[in-house]
Amino acid sequence: MRAAVIVFPGSNCDRDMVCALNLAGHEVISVWHKETELPKNIDLVAIPGGFSFGDYLRCGAIAAKSPIFKEVLKHIERGGYALGVCNGFQILTEAGVLPGILQQNIKTKFISKAVDLRVLNTTSIFTHRYVHEEPISIPIAHHEGNYFASSDDLKKLKDGDRIAFKYIDNPNGALEDI
Incomplete structure (x- = not known):
């Protein structure tokens, strides 16, 4: 698989993403946010996350306006895969690729710790090696991880089996532990 890692000003996890994808056996190309085209044959x-645009309020909205994002949206519309981690997930929600928004954590504090998730969807390329309902532990680090969506969007997510994981012990107030 060929992967493009989008790099924004302030990003500091793009190299981690490149390393992880390389370790998984993928060819990886870093793409600066001001580029206007993705490399050819990207799957x-x-x-990535890591302080995109300084990690200010709604940095995802700023990143979603970057020149490369038009091509990212076309890639997704063609059925190409997209992965958003941390600020990357926020960027995908702000761009309208994923429904909902990320709000400030319910206790308005930065959270950095290991949490347990329950696996709900095992049919995607990202989750197919997990066992349904299996608990997994992952690190989190965020100030705006409180996911919220309208009841209509939540119904669409559920009906489409688009919720991959849920918190076992919700650390941030996210709607329905998503």
């Missing part, structure tokens, strides 16, 4: 666009 996956990865949007």
Whole structure:
């Protein structure tokens, strides 16, 4: 698989994403956010976290206006894979690729710790090696991880089996532990 990792000003996890994708056996190309085209034959666009645009309020909205994002949206519309981690997930929600928004954590504090998730979807390229309902532990680090979506969007996510994981012990107030 060929992957493009989008790099924004302030990003500091793009190199981690490149390393992880390389370790998984993928060919990876870093793409600066001001580029206007993705490299040819890209299968996956990865949007890393790590203080994109300084990690200010709604940095995802700023990143989603970057020149490369038009091509990212076309890639997704063609059925290409996209992965958003941390700010990358926020960017995908702000761009309208994923429904909902990320709000400030319910206790308005930065959270950095290991949490347990329950696997709900095992049919995607990202989750197919997990066991349904299996608990897994992952690190989190965020100030705006409180996911919220309208009841209509939540119904669409559920009906489409688009919720991959849920918190076992919700650390941030996210709607329905998503």
